[in-house]
Structures are given as C-alpha cells and as structure tokens.
Amino acid sequence: MMCMNFFHRLKARSRKPQASSSSKSHDISPDTFSSVKDVKMETSNFSIQIFSRDELLKATDNFDSAKKLGDGSSGTVYFGKLYDGRAVAVKQMKENDPNRVEKFMNEIEVLSRLRHQNLVSLYGCTSRHSRELLLVFEYITNGSVADHLHGEHAKLQGMTWSTRMNIAIETASALAYLHASDIIHHDIKTSSVLLDKNFYVKLAGFALCRLFPSDVTHVSTVPRGTPGYIDPEYQQTKKLTCKSDVFSFGVVLMELVSSKPAVDITRPRHQINLSTMAMNMIQNHALNQLVDPCLGFESDLKVRRMISAVAELAFQCLQCEKEMRPSMLYVLEELKSIQRRDFEADGNS
Incomplete structure (x- = not known):
C-alpha cells in the first residue's frame, strides 16, 4: 500500500477572519469555518496511508457482525487485521448521514496533525x-x-478510585492539549474515552470537532452532540466554545464518581440527567448518596476527601453559565493537585 500526500494541501481561503479592533466579541459562523477542513494549515503536509475498500473488507471479514466493536453517532466500528498483522479498528461512516464527508475529514485532519x-x-x-x-x-x-x-x-470487575482518578487526569490532559491547539472536541463522553490493557486513556470520537482560533470568542453552529453531555448554554445560544467541552468533561467526572450513566430515563424526572442530579446533591451536601459504594467513600478517609474534591471541581465544570466554568488547563492542574495531596495528613481537606 502506498502512502500519499493526503488528498491535497489545503488551499488558503480567499478571506480569513480578522482580529477585531473593537472590544466587541466576534464569532465564526458556519459559512466561514464549518469545520476544521475549511482552515488553511500552512505547515501541514498530510502523509497518510490510503487503503482500498477491498483491503478493509478482507481485514474485517466483510464487516462481519461478530467483529463489531460498537456503534457511534457517526458510524460503526469493527475489529480488523491488516495484511501486515496489525490489529485495527475500522470505522464505517454512516451512509445516510448528510454530514458524513465533513465528519470523515474532521477525524482525518485532526488526528493526522496532532500527536x-x-x-x-x-x-x-x-x-x-x-x-x-x-x-x-x-x-x-x-x-x-x-x-x-x-x-x-x-459486571466483571469495577474500577478502583485510583484507576478512575488516572483516567480523569489523562482525559483532561488530552482535552487541554486540544484546546491549546485551537480544537474543540465537541463530543466528550465516556464512550469516547478508550482504555488500553493498562487502563491508559486514548481519546477518540473526533467527528464533530471544530477549530477555535484564538482571535474569536465562539463558533456559531447548530447544536450537536450526545444527550446528557451537551452544554446547556450552547444549546440555547448555538455558540460553541472550549467551555462546552469543560461542561461535558464535568459530566464525565460525575460518571467516574457515581458509575451512573449521563442519562437514565428510569430515574425520577429531576434526576434523568446526571448533571442536574449531581448539582442538586452536591448543593444539598448529599454527595454520599451519589458516590458508587464500591469506591470506599464511607470507609476510606483519603478516598472520601479525594472524591469530594473531584466532585467540587465537577460542580464548577457543570455551571450553566460558561464564564463560571474553569479552563481545561485549570481542571487538569487541579486534578493533578488533588491526586498529589496528602489528604490523610491534611485534616482540613
């Protein structure tokens, strides 16, 4: 198989956004930058392996249902084995999705230029x-x-609090890196956070990602994402920012704390969304009712203090107004600080 220059070097747009000279906030509309693929990347020269459809049909045994790893919003993923012996995950984009080419390009252009x-x-x-x-x-x-x-x-074996803490830190690290690279993930959820055999995080699911240049305040786009994780302010205003990822990450933190799904229609009406339930319980000093009992919250003082600190951080991430939420860099540093802190020695923590 040949490696080739990825489709073409992205051409410069005839018009680029200019930094505003006034104090007014300005945004990017879908007509200006509908996705990452619209942006000129002058230093990018994508070199990526192009596979034939027949190769991947062979690798997956014609997309055998027994090899299906899962379904996502943008496609179905199958296990495969390449001719050179490499084990791979092959995503088959949904044919009936009108945005499938955009999502396809988004994943390629983000993951081929970021490491x-x-x-x-x-x-x-x-x-x-x-x-x-x-x-x-x-x-x-x-x-x-x-x-x-x-x-x-x-059902087989629950994850320890130590493992969950590491997952939170590594996911935050990936997100902080994306934001520093002017990328909004736009679909943070626990099903997008993959784990290797040693429980190290590999963040996936870049089909909805957006470029967020440093000289703009938000990206205007029709709200998309996964129910239970979507920033409520973004839903109302259609203005996507890095703080939208922060909100979604707050939901992930509370899933790690509670082991409860982000949305569960079998829960009481005011508790269907985990974000709402978590905010209410934290405000009412009822965190103990939310925490997964398998984590040792009641029996281990250090675990209790760490979980309480993480829940307090999640509370900040889940604020309805984006200005009240911290940056991902702050969240990352705070999580590292919580992990390092000697809660057993610090009686005031």
Missing part, C-alpha cells in the same frame, strides 16, 4: 471518493470508560 499520548492514533483511510468512507485506527483492547462503568466490563 499526544492520550489521543487515539489514525493509521489511514479510504479515499474520500471511495464507495465507502472508512477510517482505520489503532485497536484499543480494553473498551471504553462507559463499558467499564455501565457495560459488561462493569
């Missing part, structure tokens, strides 16, 4: 003119955080 130990690696793809749009990722062996909190893995 971070907690981002999933992209091996290649089919041509965008192929009969099917297929993406080839490294295979992450241990499923997602959602699997370990709510799925089959959870």
